[in-house]
Amino acid sequence: MISLVNVSLRYPNGALALDNVSLTIEKSDFCFLVGPSGTGKSSLLKLIYREETPTQGQVIVGGSDITRISKRQIPLLRRRIGVVFQDFRLLPRKTASENVGYALDVIGVSKRDKHKRVPKALELVDLLEKADAYPDQLSAGEQQRVSIARALVNNPPILLADEPTGNLDPDASWNIIQLLSKINVKGTTVAVATHDRDIVDRMSKRVVTLAAGKIVADRERATYDHSEPERGARPTAAREAGRARGRVGP
Amino acid sequence: MNLRAVEFQMLETSQNIRRNGLMTAAAVSNAAACLFVLGAFVLALWNVHSLTQTLVEEDRLLVYFHRTTELAAAQDLADEIKTKFGDIVGEATLHDRNEVFESFIRANPDYPSGGLDASTFMHKLEIRLSDPERWDEIRRFARADPRVDDVISGQQQPLLKLRAMTRTGGLVLAAFLGCATLLTISNTIRLTIYARRREIAIMQMVGATPGFIRLPFLLEGIFLGTVGAAIGGAALLAGYSSVVTWVAESIPAFERFLVYGTGELAGVFGGLMAVGLLFGLFGSWLSVGRYLREQ
Numbered sequence: 001m002i003s004l005v006n007v008s009l010r011y012p013n014g015a016l017a018l019d020n021v022s023l024t025i026e027k028s029d030f031c032f033l034v035g036p037s038g039t040g041k042s043s044l045l046k047l048i049y050r051e052e053t054p055t056q057g058q059v060i061v062g063g064s065d066i067t068r069i070s071k072r073q074i075p076l077l078r079r080r081i082g083v084v085f086q087d088f089r090l091l092p093r094k095t096a097s098e099n100v101g102y103a104l105d106v107i108g109v110s111k112r113d114k115h116k117r118v119p120k121a122l123e124l125v126d127l128l129e130k131a132d133a134y135p136d137q138l139s140a141g142e143q144q145r146v147s148i149a150r151a152l153v154n155n156p157p158i159l160l161a162d163e164p165t166g167n168l169d170p171d172a173s174w175n176i177i178q179l180l181s182k183i184n185v186k187g188t189t190v191a192v193a194t195h196d197r198d199i200v201d202r203m204s205k206r207v208v209t210l211a212a213g214k215i216v217a218d219r220e221r222a223t224y225d226h227s228e229p230e231r232g233a234r235p236t237a238a239r240e241a242g243r244a245r246g247r248v249g250p
Numbered sequence: 251m252n253l254r255a256v257e258f259q260m261l262e263t264s265q266n267i268r269r270n271g272l273m274t275a276a277a278v279s280n281a282a283a284c285l286f287v288l289g290a291f292v293l294a295l296w297n298v299h300s301l302t303q304t305l306v307e308e309d310r311l312l313v314y315f316h317r318t319t320e321l322a323a324a325q326d327l328a329d330e331i332k333t334k335f336g337d338i339v340g341e342a343t344l345h346d347r348n349e350v351f352e353s354f355i356r357a358n359p360d361y362p363s364g365g366l367d368a369s370t371f372m373h374k375l376e377i378r379l380s381d382p383e384r385w386d387e388i389r390r391f392a393r394a395d396p397r398v399d400d401v402i403s404g405q406q407q408p409l410l411k412l413r414a415m416t417r418t419g420g421l422v423l424a425a426f427l428g429c430a431t432l433l434t435i436s437n438t439i440r441l442t443i444y445a446r447r448r449e450i451a452i453m454q455m456v457g458a459t460p461g462f463i464r465l466p467f468l469l470e471g472i473f474l475g476t477v478g479a480a481i482g483g484a485a486l487l488a489g490y491s492s493v494v495t496w497v498a499e500s501i502p503a504f505e506r507f508l509v510y511g512t513g514e515l516a517g518v519f520g521g522l523m524a525v526g527l528l529f530g531l532f533g534s535w536l537s538v539g540r541y542l543r544e545q
Binding site: 013049071072075076077078079083089091093102103107108109110152154164248 | 252254255258269272448449451452454455456458459462477484
């Protein structure tokens with residue numbers, strides 16, 4: 001489970017990226033974070049994998065408040081979280097298979113284990129036949145699938161995707177989102193920051209809407225534009241906290 | 251970090267060195283040039299030191315007795331000096347006036363010797379010091395003795411000053427030059443780090459520890475430093491041998507001061523290799539540490 005409690009993030013240049021945000025993403029949940037550019041979607045994800053530390057509030061991942069962990073523990077946290085980016089971040093001089101295996105190499109997994117796990121990860125993203133291809137020999141969609149395989153090869157319980165379809169055409173985008181959904185069905189918690197209206201609408205999953213660093217809506221089975229909460233909407237952690245204190249949420 | 255990780259790192263390092271061939275060549279030549287200059291300076295310093303040291307060692311304190319001083323009395327003073335300054339006197343030899351006269355005639359065969367005989371000369375005590383720094387103690391003691399006419403201290407004072415200057419000044423300059431070399435190597439490695447920042451970001455993202463990220467750069471630093479030192483050291487020794495040969499042929503009297511023994515030159519080469527290795531290691535440690543802190 002991921003939980004942000006009254007989290008604010010102000011960057012050193014003074015910009016307020018997140019303003020008193022509370023959000024809970026349950027284990028095996030699938031959640032879209034939507035909103036225009038600069039509303040704090042990426043910042044929120046960065047807090048979860050400790051790329052950033054909040055100015056105030058708690059970020060709880062798997063039961064631990066990761067704002068309190070030491071720098072030495074950050075690599076261990078990141079081994080439990082797969083991250084996918086818009087620009088894929090593949091190493092151009094390594095093949096698809098080597099790029100995926102790289103995530104295992106850096107944590108000292110044995111060769112034997114690596115040779116078992118890399119083909120499985122590539123098979124999951126349907127790229128086993130292109131294991132020996134270099135990134136520049138792959139389409140953008142295929143490169144993103146390699147990046148997803150790399151994020152998943154260590155079997156992390158959480159997968160974060162920051163604009164994973166930002167560089168892809170509609171078909172490739174839909175394939176990637178379908179793939180993320182398939183991964184979620186297997187039990188991985190998935191959070192996707194996007195402003196791709198089409199895929200959010202077609203998926204009909206939980207949608208958390210951000211505007212100016214605040215969560216303005218948090219709805220189950222929602223579409224991109226339904227930013228107003230409706231009956232049966234999922235209460236945010238802030239509302240849950242308010243209820244726990246005997247007050248009625250907004 | 252386990253063995254598998256180390257094996258992976260070695261492989262990655264060798265691949266990176268090969269793939270970034272131009273950068274590697276630039277870094278190695280830079281390290282070679284820096285270490286060449288450092289080595290040349292050390293050799294120059296060593297030669298000056300060898301010259302002053304040889305002259306100091308060869309120099310003697312000469313104690314001349316009054317003509318009226320008997321040989322037995324002179325021997326008494328020689329024994330006194332040996333007893334009192336036993337810890338700094340390497341050798342004290344008393345020459346009676348006959349020996350001094352003969353030695354003078356031998357050294358100056360063309361000198362018109364008419365009227366000169368042994369009685370014109372004085373007994374002489376020749377002292378070689380095991381600790382030349384304390385020459386003045388004996389000089390003052392001997393001068394104060396009524397049996398002594400004069401004490402000649404040769405070049406001790408200026409030589410000792412020059413030796414002290416080459417020691418301290420040389421060490422300070424070598425330290426500065428060493429620091430400059432270290433910073434140059436460190437900055438060169440910094441460039442290789444920036445060239446691979448994307449890779450570092452991926453390593454961090456997938457959970458590599460700072461130690462794991464640091465290791466390939468440290469290995470690369472060691473490689474750049476030692477290869478640079480080997481090239482710089484080889485060029486230095488080749489150039490130095492030519493200079494030594496030229497000096498020895500042009501100014502034969504200088505040959506005995508020159509540092510050119512195989513053991514000594516091997517020592518310089520080994521020293522440069524060690525400095526290259528350490529500077530490569532420490533330089534990359536500084537650069538990676540700084541880069542990771544900036545992230």
